[in-house]
Amino acid sequence: xxxxxxxxxxxxxxxxxxxxxxxxxxxxxxxxxxxxxxxxxxxxxxxxxxxxxxxxxxxxxxxxxxxxxxxxxxxxxxxxxxxxxx
Amino acid sequence: xxxxxxxxxxxxxxxxxxxxxxxxxxxxxxxxxxxxxxxxxxxxxxxxxxxxxxxxxxxxxxxxxxxxxxxxxxxxxxxxxxxxxxxxxxxxxxxxxxxxxxxxxxxxxxxxxxxxxxxxxxxxxxxxxxxxxxxxxxxxxxxxxxxxxxxxxxxxxxxxxxxxxxxxxxxxxxxxxxxxxxxxxxxxxxxxxxxxxxxxxxxxxxxxxxxxxxxxxxxxxxxxxxxxxxxxxxxxxxxxxxxxxxxxxxxxxxxxxxxxxxxxxxxxxxxxxxxxxxxxxxxxxxxxxxxxxxxxxxxxxxxxxxxxxxxxxxxxxxxxxxxxxxxxxxxxxxxxxxxxxxxxxxxxxxxxxxxxxxxxxxxxxxxxxxxxxxxxxxxxxxxxxxxxxxxxxxxxxxxxxxxxxxxxxxxxxxxxxxxxxxxxxxxxxxxxxxxxxxxxxxxxxxxxxxxxxxxxxxxxxxxxxxxxxxxxxxxxxxxxxxxxxxxxxxxxxxxxxxxxxxxxxxxxxxxxxxxxxxxxxxxxxxxxxxxxxxxxxxxxxxxxxxxxxxxxxxxxxxxxxxxxxxxxxxxxxxxxxxxxxxxxxxxxxxxxxxxxxxx
Numbered sequence: 001x002x003x004x005x006x007x008x009x010x011x012x013x014x015x016x017x018x019x020x021x022x023x024x025x026x027x028x029x030x031x032x033x034x035x036x037x038x039x040x041x042x043x044x045x046x047x048x049x050x051x052x053x054x055x056x057x058x059x060x061x062x063x064x065x066x067x068x069x070x071x072x073x074x075x076x077x078x079x080x081x082x083x084x085x086x
Numbered sequence: 087x088x089x090x091x092x093x094x095x096x097x098x099x100x101x102x103x104x105x106x107x108x109x110x111x112x113x114x115x116x117x118x119x120x121x122x123x124x125x126x127x128x129x130x131x132x133x134x135x136x137x138x139x140x141x142x143x144x145x146x147x148x149x150x151x152x153x154x155x156x157x158x159x160x161x162x163x164x165x166x167x168x169x170x171x172x173x174x175x176x177x178x179x180x181x182x183x184x185x186x187x188x189x190x191x192x193x194x195x196x197x198x199x200x201x202x203x204x205x206x207x208x209x210x211x212x213x214x215x216x217x218x219x220x221x222x223x224x225x226x227x228x229x230x231x232x233x234x235x236x237x238x239x240x241x242x243x244x245x246x247x248x249x250x251x252x253x254x255x256x257x258x259x260x261x262x263x264x265x266x267x268x269x270x271x272x273x274x275x276x277x278x279x280x281x282x283x284x285x286x287x288x289x290x291x292x293x294x295x296x297x298x299x300x301x302x303x304x305x306x307x308x309x310x311x312x313x314x315x316x317x318x319x320x321x322x323x324x325x326x327x328x329x330x331x332x333x334x335x336x337x338x339x340x341x342x343x344x345x346x347x348x349x350x351x352x353x354x355x356x357x358x359x360x361x362x363x364x365x366x367x368x369x370x371x372x373x374x375x376x377x378x379x380x381x382x383x384x385x386x387x388x389x390x391x392x393x394x395x396x397x398x399x400x401x402x403x404x405x406x407x408x409x410x411x412x413x414x415x416x417x418x419x420x421x422x423x424x425x426x427x428x429x430x431x432x433x434x435x436x437x438x439x440x441x442x443x444x445x446x447x448x449x450x451x452x453x454x455x456x457x458x459x460x461x462x463x464x465x466x467x468x469x470x471x472x473x474x475x476x477x478x479x480x481x482x483x484x485x486x487x488x489x490x491x492x493x494x495x496x497x498x499x500x501x502x503x504x505x506x507x508x509x510x511x512x513x514x515x516x517x518x519x520x521x522x523x524x525x526x527x528x529x530x531x532x533x534x535x536x537x538x539x540x541x542x543x544x545x546x547x548x549x550x551x552x553x554x555x556x557x558x559x560x561x562x563x564x565x566x567x568x569x570x571x572x573x574x575x576x577x578x579x580x581x582x583x584x585x586x587x588x589x590x591x592x593x594x595x596x597x598x599x600x601x602x603x604x605x606x607x608x609x610x611x612x613x614x615x616x617x618x619x620x621x622x623x624x625x626x627x628x629x630x631x632x633x634x635x636x637x638x639x640x641x642x643x644x645x646x647x648x649x650x651x652x653x654x655x656x657x658x659x660x661x662x663x664x665x666x667x668x669x670x671x672x673x674x675x676x677x678x679x680x681x682x683x684x685x
Contacts, residue, residue, distance in 0.1 A: 018483035
């Protein structure tokens with residue numbers, strides 16, 4: 001379930017299990033929504049140079065961060081990204 | 087090499103018709119797994135089939151390996167699943183490693199209570215051998231080895247081929263030419279038809295090795311392992327203590343050089359360590375493409391399997407999708423040949439199987455792009471997913487080392503009758519869905535069960551499965567109900583099925599599903615009233631079967647409630663379903679599923 005608007009602000013815990021979804025599409029297999037996202041992400045970089053890709057990623061992080069909004073969640077996300085593999 | 091298998095040599099039967107022209111209703115070109123399965127399916131429907139193959143033995147070397155649950159279900163209908171499962175290596179669990187650490191584990195069969203495992207690994211030559219054994223038992227199936235199609239022509243009504251044999255050539259005119267002659271498809275080329283898609287710039291080394299090893303029967307996939315840095319490696323167990331190891335090599339290698347034992351053996355030693363003695367069984371280097379023909383049906387010529395579509399091997403979607411092609415085609419062609427369906431039904435083979443091919447190409451392309459990133463940033467994301475996968479569940483879900491072959495849900499098929507407004511069903515058995523299997527028990531109505539007082543006996547001594555009662559013909563699957571209205575519907579359906587089947591060919595069977603709770607309740611009360619009587623009257627006839635939903639899996643997977651009815655296609659896909667249909671609802675859905683679309 002995507003959290004939106006007020007719900008997203010109130011969300012206090014970082015979601016770490018897969019919850020990609022698309023209400024416009026019926027998925028029959030668990031991996032398909034995540035794979036759709038991943039393909040779109042890689043496709044967005046298709047014609048970018050490495051520098052352009054870095055900048056694209058930075059913009060994307062900022063946009064997603066604002067969508068999440070909740071500072072406790074964003075701090076958990078930053079920590080999770082900093083320590084990928086303990 | 088190839089110490090574990092002795093290849094049969096098939097005699098060219100010698101053609102009596104050299105220089106002549108013969109006519110056959112159906113010719114299948116190519117006796118690989120797809121062509122053989124297709125010929126068996128049609129011959130089982132009493133359609134005379136001529137199967138031509140330009141070779142004189144089964145598939146040589148490392149070819150298809152993994153046969154998915156859906157394929158096993160189809161092979162079961164074709165009478166070949168038994169030896170495949172007993173000779174092959176069953177597995178459900180796949181493990182994915184990054185360097186030395188496991189990052190992701192999947193189980194293909196998270197639900198228990200299915201007859202077949204998620205996958206069976208078996209060398210392709212064994213599958214072909216078992217299919218041949220089955221094919222030879224069918225009197226209306228004729229196989230001709232070393233019979234090569236060298237000329238093809240087609241017009242509105244039929245196809246003409248010239249067949250070259252060691253003894254000379256002959257001509258065949260056929261109503262239907264079914265083409266299963268593989269990725270390079272000579273017939274496709276002779277007709278000048280295109281197949282388009284994407285070539286991947288990567289090479290893979292396949293080594294089949296013979297060794298005694300106690301690794302579990304699982305699929306193991308490594309990203310960047312210490313023994314093969316920066317590339318991927320895949321390990322599968324096959325029958326006869328043969329193991330398949332698949333090394334990614336990259337594009338800039340010399341395939342001939344890489345095939346040499348002095349090059350291959352050190353790679354395997356690095357992987358297995360010094361303690362494993364092994365012998366090379368077969369080595370090859372391959373590249374692959376993801377592509378398909380724009381259309382699989384060209385008038386009277388129909389393409390299937392690799393001839394029609396090709397995928398990367400990650401996901402085992404090649405042979406598996408080919409066998410699903412023939413499952414989709416067989417009943418449709420039989421219905422057209424018998425005059426029960428319009429030729430337009432065959433256009434739905436095209437629509438449904440191109441949909442499936444697109445799904446297979448999409449999934450196998452995504453796997454390939456994950457395994458072989460095409461740019462530095464794609465590689466960065468891939469590696470980041472793998473790093474996060476250790477701690478974060480969502481990233482494990484994104485790890486893509488192959489999305490293994492699963493059947494397509496033909497949710498948009500014109501053969502489906504959409505759910506009626508107000509008929510709400512939980513679960514995923516929507517119109518177009520491939521039927522989920524479930525354990526059942528057969529009700530044995532003896533001849534004496536016309537005596538209403540007698541309790542039907544269930545046979546719980548051996549395990550039995552829903553899919554054995556579906557397939558081959560249409561099936562109306564109805565949940566038993568004690569309500570008079572629902573019982574009347576069941577009587578009407580049974581009478582209608584009897585009229586359809588009057589010609590001696592069974593087009594439609596009735597399957598009555600009894601609910602465990604209801605049956606036990608009735609038994610407890612002396613069972614005097616437990617009698618779907620009109621059905622019991624027909625119980626001696628083979629087109630009505632009764633089963634008990636002994637583990638309540640049908641209730642759950644199909645959301646069956648008393649009075650619910652499903653219409654199942656001969657290829658075990660859902661055509662329609664209702665909470666409380668009339669006989670005419672079901673008859674209309676049956677006509678629609680036979681391709682009588684515009685009424």
